[in-house]
Amino acid sequence: LSENMETLKDFGFFLFSSPTTLLGVGLLFIILYLVTVGSSRETGQEPPGPKPLPLLGSLLQLDLQRPYKTLCELSKKYGSVFTVYFGPKKSGLFNHFHNNQMDIMRRFALSTLKDFGMGKRVAEEKILEECGHLIQVFERKPFNTSHPVNYATSNIISSIVFGSRFDYDDLRFRNLVSRVNESISLFGTTGIQLYNTFPRLVRWIKNRQVILKNTEKTIRDVEDLTQKLKETLNPQICRGLVDCFLIRKQKDEDSCVKDIQFTEENLIFTVMNLFSAGTDTTAATLRWGLLLMAKYPQIQDQVQEELTRVAGSHEVHVEDRKNLPYTDAVIHEIQRLGNIVPMAVPHKTSQDVTIQKYFIKAGTTVIPLLTSVPYDESEWESPHTFNPSHFLDKEGRFIKRDAFLPFSAGRRACIGESLARMEVFLFFTSLLQRFRFIPPPGVSENDLDLTPAVGFTIPPSPHELCAISRQ
Numbered sequence: 496l497s498e499n500m501e502t503l504k505d506f507g508f509f510l511f512s513s514p515t516t517l518l519g520v521g522l523l524f525i526i527l528y529l530v531t532v533g534s535s536r537e538t539g540q541e542p543p544g545p546k547p548l549p550l551l552g553s554l555l556q557l558d559l560q561r562p563y564k565t566l567c568e569l570s571k572k573y574g575s576v577f578t579v580y581f582g583p584k585k586s587g588l589f590n591h592f593h594n595n596q597m598d599i600m601r602r603f604a605l606s607t608l609k610d611f612g613m614g615k616r617v618a619e620e621k622i623l624e625e626c627g628h629l630i631q632v633f634e635r636k637p638f639n640t641s642h643p644v645n646y647a648t649s650n651i652i653s654s655i656v657f658g659s660r661f662d663y664d665d666l667r668f669r670n671l672v673s674r675v676n677e678s679i680s681l682f683g684t685t686g687i688q689l690y691n692t693f694p695r696l697v698r699w700i701k702n703r704q705v706i707l708k709n710t711e712k713t714i715r716d717v718e719d720l721t722q723k724l725k726e727t728l729n730p731q732i733c734r735g736l737v738d739c740f741l742i743r744k745q746k747d748e749d750s751c752v753k754d755i756q757f758t759e760e761n762l763i764f765t766v767m768n769l770f771s772a773g774t775d776t777t778a779a780t781l782r783w784g785l786l787l788m789a790k791y792p793q794i795q796d797q798v799q800e801e802l803t804r805v806a807g808s809h810e811v812h813v814e815d816r817k818n819l820p821y822t823d824a825v826i827h828e829i830q831r832l833g834n835i836v837p838m839a840v841p842h843k844t845s846q847d848v849t850i851q852k853y854f855i856k857a858g859t860t861v862i863p864l865l866t867s868v869p870y871d872e873s874e875w876e877s878p879h880t881f882n883p884s885h886f887l888d889k890e891g892r893f894i895k896r897d898a899f900l901p902f903s904a905g906r907r908a909c910i911g912e913s914l915a916r917m918e919v920f921l922f923f924t925s926l927l928q929r930f931r932f933i934p935p936p937g938v939s940e941n942d943l944d945l946t947p948a949v950g951f952t953i954p955p956s957p958h959e960l961c962a963i964s965r966q
């Protein structure tokens with residue numbers, strides 16, 4: 496996902512696309528000049544920012560484990576477009592795609608996800624089936640929600656990509672999911688921030704070695720899984736995204752088209768990207784949801800009262816959402832407060848560009864600082880409190896808010912948004928229908944800690960909950 500190329504058009508579109516513009520200063524951009532200080536001044540005015548130290552840039556001013564926090568503070572001082580130096584020059588951890596390839600792979604993934612039911616009934620059926628499996632493994636005795644929830648969300652993307660789900664006790668699947676979780680979490684550590692800043696100096700850093708090993712093993716697993724699909728491929732039937740990719744590749748080969756997009760390498764990385772992007776994010780959101788329900792039992796009561804009144808013991812479907820305004824508001828509030836992708840995905844300008852009055856050189860890393868939006872005091876009545884009324888009008892009807900941007904905006908916004916929204920709604924409602932979530936014995940609601948973990952995406956810190964059956 497990281498360091499993907501971005502065209503000038505994408506960049507402009509992102510900046511001026513409607514929700515962003517509406518928010519004014521809401522969506523803040525950090526412009527990370529990783530080139531020599533002052534070089535861009537030759538061509539135009541550089542965005543403001545803290546004065547960089549030689550070599551270290553702005554490093555000493557940043558909380559390297561939670562950079563989004565200090566960056567948010569800096570944005571208050573310097574405005575919606577500003578510069579931060581992460582050390583002296585440009586660096587990146589993974590960069591697998593070239594510009595056009597990224598565009599084509601994005602389009603391919605998006606249209607295949609749609610073919611496989613993203614936002615449609617097919618996906619709904621898959622998710623409801625998975626809810627059935629997830630419910631079986633939730634326990635009355637204290638348990639860590641991380642594993643089961645990650646397996647469940649991973650199975651949704653797996654069945655879209657590979658055409659089938661995995662058993663929760665399948666060792667290879669468990670390892671795949673654990674490696675994704677571990678790498679995403681390590682991406683947020685100080686060590687990796689340092690590596691990104693001084694790649695030559697700290698190549699040996701342990702967390703980088705772990706990420707590289709994880710990636711190597713995942714590549715082997717994905718190669719093996721795709722090989723099995725290749726052996727049983729029937730060009731008439733697409734079981735999942737991998738099949739569609741292979742069929743397209745075969746077609747190009749048959750008609751002697753020299754393929755630079757539909758290559759084995761792109762297949763592996765597309766699958767890996769979807770697998771990581773689709774697992775950790777949705778699971779983190781759901782885990783925040785369950786934790787917040789345990790912490791705020793009165794809100795859990797109201798969700799359960801509404802679910803009982805509207806759906807009784809029937810399975811909740813997507814079409815029920817419009818009749819569940821309170822539950823819908825709670826889910827939106829979970830996403831707002833959870834703020835699980837605080838710095839979106841870094842992009843890179845492919846050409847020089849001027850934004851507002853500021854000149855940004857080609858090759859500059861640009862980070863949309865999403866974290867500034869959900870806690871914006873000019874947008875939310877009580878930005879730091881879990882308050883579902885942010886999404887309700889006086890009559891208790893659900894209201895959309897422009898400052899709700901967990902999936903980012905513009906041409907490079909999340910491609911899994913409708914799938915993720917469906918997953919979060921169906922998993923959350925079916926779990927809340929069946930279970931009451933409470934803290935473990937001896938732990939009070941007040942003791943439940945809402946400090947986020949460290950990571951590229953930010954789930955809650957490790958914790959345990961009890962799931963008491965309501966039936």
Ligand code: HEM
Binds near residue numbers: 772835865
């Ligand atoms: C609640 C769950 C999710 C949240 C909050 C979320 C959020 C985001 C955000 C903020 C971005 C960065 C956009 C930007 O850089 O401007 C992103 C990118 C992306 N997401 Fe999601 N996402 C979620 C679930 C998913 C799922 C289920 C999938 C799988 C289909 C997915 C696939 C992707 C991909 C492939 C990208 C990169 C797009 C690109 O660079 O062009 N996401 N997501």
